[in-house]
Amino acid sequence: MDWKSGNDTILAFDELIKQKRVAPYEGRLKVGVDLGTANIVVAVVDENNKPVAGATQGAHVVRDGIVVDYIGAVDIVKDLKRQLEDRIGVDLSNAPAATAIPPGIIEGNTKIIANVVESCDFNVTNVLDEPTAAATVLGIENGAVVDVGGGTTGISILDHGKVVFTADEPTGGTHMSLVIAGAYHISFDEAEEMKIHDDESKIFPLIKPTVEKMAEIVRRYIDGYNVDTIYVVGGACEFKKFESVFEREIGIKTVKPVEPLLVTPLGIAFNCKA
Ligand SMILES: Nc1ncnc2c1ncn2[C@@H]1O[C@H](COP(=O)(O)OP(=O)(O)OP(=O)(O)O)[C@@H](O)[C@H]1O
Ligand SMILES: [Mg+2]
Structure with missing residues (x-):
């Protein structure tokens, strides 16, 4: 498969975020929480990995995979979750979620990142490396x-x-x-x-x-x-x-x-x- 075929999916996700829209979906929703140094992004996809909705906010609560403001991080993720729930019309609590870390950070920090996401009532099913996550989209x-x-x-x-x-x-x-x-x-x-x-x-x-x-x-x-x-x-x-x-x-x-x-x-x- 050509890596460029992922471009359509990425563009669709971008439109959903910008237009605050929800795409039709099938089956169970899955949630991705990216706690970045500059941006926090919450992505919702369906069971076929089709983008359903997304929300983002600039933030300085995590630095290079280390949570420097735990309460601030939880507040932002909860707020993005609420926005997405209102938009989609479903309760995302306990939805399967994943989050990511920069490769090589120590285990204690990985746990804290997962705790932020759990504190927002998501069910963390996976914590993976950021570039590895990106590779999946590019196929x-x-x-x-x-x-x-x-x-x-x-x-x-x-x-x-x-x-x-x-x-x-x-x-x-x-x-x-x-x-x-x-x-x-x-x-x-x-x-x-x-x-x-x-x-x-x-x-x-x-x-x-x-x-x-x-x-x-x-x-x-x-x-x-x-x-x-x-x-x-x-x-x-x-x-x-x-x-x-x-x-x-x-x-x-x-x-x-x-x-x-x-x-x-x-x-x-x-x-x-x-
Ligand atoms: N149009 C642009 N041109 C140049 N730089 C940009 C542009 N848009 C965003 N950036 C830069 O990209 C960075 C944010 O990228 P990204 O959201 O991938 O990082 P992050 O996931 O928050 O951080 P990290 O993965 O390192 O924890 C910021 O430094 C921002 O200034
Ligand atoms: Mg990042």
Whole structure:
């Protein structure tokens, strides 16, 4: 199967979030909760992994997989859950849910992430690695999936459908914003705005060294594995030139799905164990 066939599903999910709509569904609903460094996303899919509804909010309650504000995290997830319940017209309490962690975080932190989701009356059936979740949506059997989020660059290497390696390093979109803030002597929040809304031709030269560093991380990890394609996801790879820097630095074909920010959250919902 071509990885691009996942694009239609991702686009459908994006529309549902933006238009606050519910798609017709079949069977039991499954919930994915992505507690990201920059964004919290709750995805609802049906038993055929068709997107049903989704809601998202910017948040700073989790940092690189570590919950820094437990009450704040629970409040936001509960609020997103309530919005989705109102919209769909069902009680999602005890619905099968999944959540994800950056690869390699210690077990205690994994437990806390799961506890946040359980505290919102979801039934956590699976906690998986973020890039592994993304790989499910892309339907790929081989290659490296790199999730460049707000806080970290996570990588999963797949070989014949099996995850053979995972790792995570602290370089993400936040670091790009810090560079912009430093260059223009502006606050972090102003730099975030500028990074997302200003012309790429103005921003990209500034953050290119950060992208090169991400590529160097990935190059180091995939060395020795048989990888012919790198799939990049996560909000920080939204730049048009992102893949070309990876290709040049690593020497491996690099591709990006539509709406890379939503791939991991959707994949988390796909990975609920019914
Ligand atoms: N259009 C855009 N252009 C550039 N960067 C963007 C854009 N949209 C979002 N970002 C950046 O993407 C990052 C958020 O991505 P994402 O939602 O994948 O991260 P996260 O899951 O919250 O974080 P993590 O996975 O590291 O915990 C932020 O740094 C944000 O500034
Ligand atoms: Mg993420």
